Amino acid sequence: MHRNPRKKKQGRVYLVGAGPGDPGLITIKGSNYLKKAEVIIYDRLIDDSLLDSIQDNTEKIYVGKERGYHAREQQEINRLLVAKAKEGKIVVRLKGGDPLVLGRGAEEAEILAQNAIPFEIVPGVSSVYAVPTYAGIPVTDRRLASSFTIITGHEDPEKGRSNIRWDKISTCSDTLVILMGMGNLTSIISKLVTHGKPLSTPVAIVSQGTDPQQQTITGTLDNI
DSSP states (O other): OOOOOOOOOOOEEEEEEOBSSOGGGSOHHHHHHHHHOSEEEEOTTOOTHHHHTSOTTOEEEEOOEETTEESSOHHHHHHHHHHHHHTTOEEEEEESBOTTSSSSHHHHHHHHHHTTOOEEEEOOOOHHHHHHHHTTOOSOBTTTBSOEEEEESSOOGGGSSOOOOHHHHHHHOSEEEEESOGGGHHHHHHHHHHTTOOTTOEEEEEESTTSTTOEEEEEETTTO
């Protein structure tokens, strides 16, 4: 009698948005997947309390990035996701905000698809609107602003050239939400003004969004 070899367990990856900082902003679905995870691969801006309630035997791997320092390069993170899933593990890739809003979620999903790894993307609350909300700033207001545009303030330097059409963006939308822009603030202001934004345009800069340390500075393009 021949015994059938035991079928290898199928791994799966969940790309989960953790929200912008406040641990209470993770979705119920994202929180439930965290509890089931055998491996959690997480970013820098994840609140530590999200990791406190997971199983003791869950493997936690930090892959955070910040300006000038990457704990793991993106290609290494991609390989790690594939490798852990091929071990038959339930993997949660825990990302700040929403996985597909100015993040690398699309790149990670593409790699998983290329390697035939089953995956699911779990949307998260994005800092695009959550941080202004915590600061008391509506991104739309039917009396003042009927549109808003999301812009990265820190493009991938490997592209070689900017894809941002400042000549169009400066005048096409009522509210501009610029993420990760502090390091390039002077350049961003110059481009906006050059392409038609009045110096009197109100500006708010919010740091540590949705955290207890959140701070807001207001001014205009002329003095911010």
